[in-house]
């Protein structure tokens with residue numbers, strides 16, 4: 001995985017053009033590895049008539065190599081486990097949300113991918129100034145860790161409490177008699193104490209629970225003024241609360257009014273267990289694509305790549321992981337890719353806007369190729 005390691009060691013996380021050739025080589029390197037080591041993946045590629053082994057990675061790669069590599073729908077990872085190499089050799093496994101077995105993807109992470117992931121988090125996080133030596137109190141708007149909970153979102157929310165020295169952690173989703181229950185009152189009590197602290201407070205976790213907290217406090221007429229430099233970090237998406245998603249400006253207005261945290265201190269992350277690249281919003285709240293991944297928006301019917309500004313299925317590509325073939329995955333999100341210059345923040349890299357979700361059935365139809373092959377496995 002020498003090309004992968006080189007890509008993840010590159011200093012500027014948004015200098016897209018400088019690493020174009022290296023990215024293509026890393027993708028092909030990963031594709032060859034998965035093809036050789038994961039039986040299911042090889043069957044899918046064979047079924048689609050794509051053999052990476054005949055492409056010479058040391059030569060000049062065709063520019064459209066990334067879009068030609070067969071796309072695996074994330075739905076497939078929810079139906080079956082796919083690992084490249086023996087399972088016992090995989091140091092860490094993480095699952096998508098949902099703490100009970102059904103409809104959950106299980107993705108393996110090799111040691112190399114974890115090291116790459118750490119480098120990525122440091123570079124992308126530094127670009128948005130999320131690291132600090134000032135200790136903070138953390139309010140986690142997500143799951144309290146529990147041995148039965150292997151979700152990536154729990155691990156990443158916990159990981160985010162190391163962005164600064166951590167003074168305390170308070171969780172909204174508490175594990176009680178076998179299930180998770182939200183404790184809004186507990187968080188409100190805690191905020192009343194933390195507002196008097198000398199140290200800043202940081203929220204980390206699901207935007208939906210953060211928004212519901214703001215609404216509940218508004219209805220009850222409770223306001224706090226959190227210490228200077230307190231931040232709201234959001235991650236994990238809206239999930240089942242997609243319909244409740246407010247306008248972003250409404251969210252920022254409420255955060256300022258109820259918690260005293262202004263818009264420049266609200267940072268959102270985007271990522272998925274099947275595509276563990278960290279996307280961090282810019283000051284204009286756009287998700288610019290870091291050099292570790294590419295995004296292709298595809299037509300829902302034909303799967304043909306679309307241009308900037310057009311809405312379609314979101315195909316995410318990264319050569320980060322070796323232990324599971326998540327090289328090129330199709331999510332159930334609908335999105336638009338915009339040119340970097342359109343944002344105005346100075347980041348030249350294109351940015352992704354998620355505009356909705358499609359039903360899993362549509363994904364199945366769209367990714368008919370892979371699904372058909374799957375039946376034969």
Ligand SMILES: [Zn+2]
Pocket residue numbers: 282283284285286288343344345346347
């Ligand atoms: Zn921007």
